[in-house]
Amino acid sequence: MLKSNIEFKNGTPYICIDGVLHSPLAYTTYFEERGEYADFINSGYKMFFVNVSFTDLPINNTTGFTPFLTGVFETEVPDYAAFDATVRQILALCPDAFIFPRINVAMPRKWVAEHPYETVATPTGNRESMCSDLFRLDGAMLLQALVEHIRSSDYAHRIAGYQLCGGTTQEWMHHDLFGSFSDMGLAKFRLYVQQKYGNEHPAVPTRADFKDGTNNETVSRYGAFCCETVATTVCHFAKKLKEYICNEQIVGVFYGYHAFVNDYLWGLHGMRFLIDSPYIDFFSSPCAYDCNRNFGVDWGDMFATASVKLHGKLCFIECDIRTHLTRRMQAARPGRYTDDFYGLYDAHGNKTVWCGPETAELSLSALRKAFAHQLVNGSGIWWFDMWGGWYHDDVLLADLAKMKTLARAAEEKNSSYYPSAETVVFIDEAAYLNNPRGSDFAHCVNRTRVAMGNTGIPFDIFMTEDADKVLHKYKAAVFTAPLPSESGKNAMVLCEKYNIPALLPDSAKSFFSTQELRDFLTANGVHCYNADGNVIYCGRGFVGIHAVRDGEVTISLPAKYKVKPLFGAVFADCETENIKLHMKKHHTAVFELL
Numbered sequence: 031m032l033k034s035n036i037e038f039k040n041g042t043p044y045i046c047i048d049g050v051l052h053s054p055l056a057y058t059t060y061f062e063e064r065g066e067y068a069d070f071i072n073s074g075y076k077m078f079f080v081n082v083s084f085t086d087l088p089i090n091n092t093t094g095f096t097p098f099l100t101g102v103f104e105t106e107v108p109d110y111a112a113f114d115a116t117v118r119q120i121l122a123l124c125p126d127a128f129i130f131p132r133i134n135v136a137m138p139r140k141w142v143a144e145h146p147y148e149t150v151a152t153p154t155g156n157r158e159s160m161c162s163d164l165f166r167l168d169g170a171m172l173l174q175a176l177v178e179h180i181r182s183s184d185y186a187h188r189i190a191g192y193q194l195c196g197g198t199t200q201e202w203m204h205h206d207l208f209g210s211f212s213d214m215g216l217a218k219f220r221l222y223v224q225q226k227y228g229n230e231h232p233a234v235p236t237r238a239d240f241k242d243g244t245n246n247e248t249v250s251r252y253g254a255f256c257c258e259t260v261a262t263t264v265c266h267f268a269k270k271l272k273e274y275i276c277n278e279q280i281v282g283v284f285y286g287y288h289a290f291v292n293d294y295l296w297g298l299h300g301m302r303f304l305i306d307s308p309y310i311d312f313f314s315s316p317c318a319y320d321c322n323r324n325f326g327v328d329w330g331d332m333f334a335t336a337s338v339k340l341h342g343k344l345c346f347i348e349c350d351i352r353t354h355l356t357r358r359m360q361a362a363r364p365g366r367y368t369d370d371f372y373g374l375y376d377a378h379g380n381k382t383v384w385c386g387p388e389t390a391e392l393s394l395s396a397l398r399k400a401f402a403h404q405l406v407n408g409s410g411i412w413w414f415d416m417w418g419g420w421y422h423d424d425v426l427l428a429d430l431a432k433m434k435t436l437a438r439a440a441e442e443k444n445s446s447y448y449p450s451a452e453t454v455v456f457i458d459e460a461a462y463l464n465n466p467r468g469s470d471f472a473h474c475v476n477r478t479r480v481a482m483g484n485t486g487i488p489f490d491i492f493m494t495e496d497a498d499k500v501l502h503k504y505k506a507a508v509f510t511a512p513l514p515s516e517s518g519k520n521a522m523v524l525c526e527k528y529n530i531p532a533l534l535p536d537s538a539k540s541f542f543s544t545q546e547l548r549d550f551l552t553a554n555g556v557h558c559y560n561a562d563g564n565v566i567y568c569g570r571g572f573v574g575i576h577a578v579r580d581g582e583v584t585i586s587l588p589a590k591y592k593v594k595p596l597f598g599a600v601f602a603d604c605e606t607e608n609i610k611l612h613m614k615k616h617h618t619a620v621f622e623l624l
Contacts, residue, residue, distance in 0.1 A: 054410025060097035064418020253294035261300030286333030328483030352386030402574030461511035497521035
């Protein structure tokens with residue numbers, strides 16, 4: 031049986047398996063029959079996430095989409111055949127592969143039908159409520175049965191860790207995207223308020239309270255309840271899983287959206303309750319879908335990745351990068367799905383987020399952009415080939431192989447010798463509770479983070495709760511919440527105490543443009559690598575640029591370094607303070623500092 035844990039080296043977290051460090055780069059697909067496992071194995075990849083679900087009910091309760099052809103517990107006798115077959119398929123190609131079951135904790139049809147009070151209504155039928163103690167109890171029993179099967183199987187010796195998913199789109203969102211709003215949910219909320227605030231007869235919200243754009247104490251408390259409920263559920267299953275595997279392997283959760291999702295009724299703003307959990311070793315969410323995943327912007331992180339690492343965890347980011355090979359989901363599984371969702375173009379002929387670039391050249395740029403962002407931040411990547419076949423191209427695979435090699439080589443680089451971010455951007459998770467849903471105040475967090483991506487200035491994202499631990503490392507701070515929580519207010523006070531210049535939004539100025547951010551930061555001594563609107567990546571001895579237009583570009587380094595081109599540029603290694611090159615619009619170049 032493999033044993034795994036998270037271990038840091040030179041300030042970066044790695045997956046340690048039986049005492050050997052491994053760079054966290056992995057592959058997965060929803061459509062296993064179209065999975066390009068051999069392509070990634072031949073490119074040097076050994077980590078694979080394999081999806082398995084208790085049920086084949088929808089993961090998207092609005093569209094009715096499910097990727098699962100079978101649910102393990104939808105039959106009288108558990109059916110593990112599909113999962114077993116995929117694992118064995120991978121091991122037949124790569125006997126020393128590391129397998130990470132990616133478990134969808136979602137109750138089967140029979141349970142949902144037998145326990146209506148424990149469920150919540152959705153457009154495609156009732157689903158388990160995140161508030162339900164019975165869901166946690168019975169779900170843990172099914173989880174134990176699945177894990178016992180895995181640990182007694184002929185492939186048990188290649189299981190290296192687990193990822194827990196659940197809720198809508200497997201991202202631990204309330205199934206109704208409304209806080210599991212039901213009779214049981216409201217009863218649980220009353221109890222929550224009684225226990226937390228000592229209010230014997232608490233008011234409960236109605237749906238109208240969330241629609242009229244107002245905010246009051248009851249609504250705010252319900253928002254906190256929504257997030258704490260999900261966090262409690264996630265931690266419960268992580269704890270149980272750790273017990274079932276005797277704490278021998280890492281456990282991660284698909285959770286972390288407070289720098290992207292602004293609606294507290296989804297339940298995703300509970301990171302502060304999970305970040306110190308001894309049962310969770312890594313957090314995952316996708317690189318952000320900002321601006322519909324268009325080029326010219328950074329596809330940033332959806333959560334405060336620097337805080338996660340500060341607390342000893344790994345950020346294992348899902349990079350579901352579309353390419354010129356991306357087809358309609360319906361074309362990937364003909365006859366399986368209706369044609370009314372997940373299209374490549376909308377009714378006006380505009381590309382949707384599901385549409386990839388037109389060319390292999392731009393597809394390379396997309397992969398390099400995602401890789402550069404995670405490389406400089408010391409995060410892991412699982413390439414999510416959703417419908418299969420997205421990366422089945424020799425040119426793309428050559429880059430993916432090189433990325434795997436570079437990630438391994440980066441292990442030996444001492445980050446302290448190289449330039450790093452001088453700006454801290456703070457996410458005030460609890461501040462969402464102060465905002466009317468859908469207001470500008472709610473959207474300003476993501477808008478400011480997106481604008482930061484084009485300043486030409488690298489930055490680290492922390493939660494406000496960590497301000498006292500990290501402020502001393504930075505020249506300036508940017509806050510993103512115009513209606514801060516107590517934690518946010520305390521972080522602002524600390525900036526004054528330590529004389530750290532801070533840009534503070536308020537009700538009159540709720541977010542800042544790229545130019546305003548750059549002007550503030552440079553005026554306070556922060557180094558700007560490029561002031562022309564290009565996306566800059568820098569950290570751990572690597573520098574990258576994503577160009578917003580054709581032409582000559584210059585990356586101004588804070589000191590002279592020997593520069594080695596890795597992707598997107600060809601010149602002899604040289605010692606310089608200014609990297610100069612000609613770039614095509616929307617292309618990405620990456621360099622190593624030696």
